[in-house]
């Protein structure tokens with residue numbers, strides 16, 4: 001759709017649906033800048049917010065092994081993306097949208 005803005009990230013496809021969400025990076029006025037993170041969408045809260053979990057390895061010096069760690073990031077979910085829990089998504093940093101939300105989902109991976 002020509003009305004959709006381009007988000008300047010490689011691998012981010014335009015959503016096929018249209019939305020009138022003000023805080024949508026494709027159809028609203030939300031700017032994406034800063035960090036990009038890939039993770040699993042583990043929780044959808046209401047229609048607009050969710051939680052993304054990221055797993056990473058951390059080297060434990062004392063035991064000389066890697067341990068698995070995880071962190072959770074609260075995200076804004078645009079209305080034009082059809083997302084389900086358990087899907088892998090790419091998220092981008094934005095301005096703070098709520099007390100703990102400063103990331104927005106850009107699409108599936």
Ligand SMILES: [Zn+2]
Pocket residue numbers: 015018019020021024025026027028078079080081
């Ligand atoms: Zn949208």
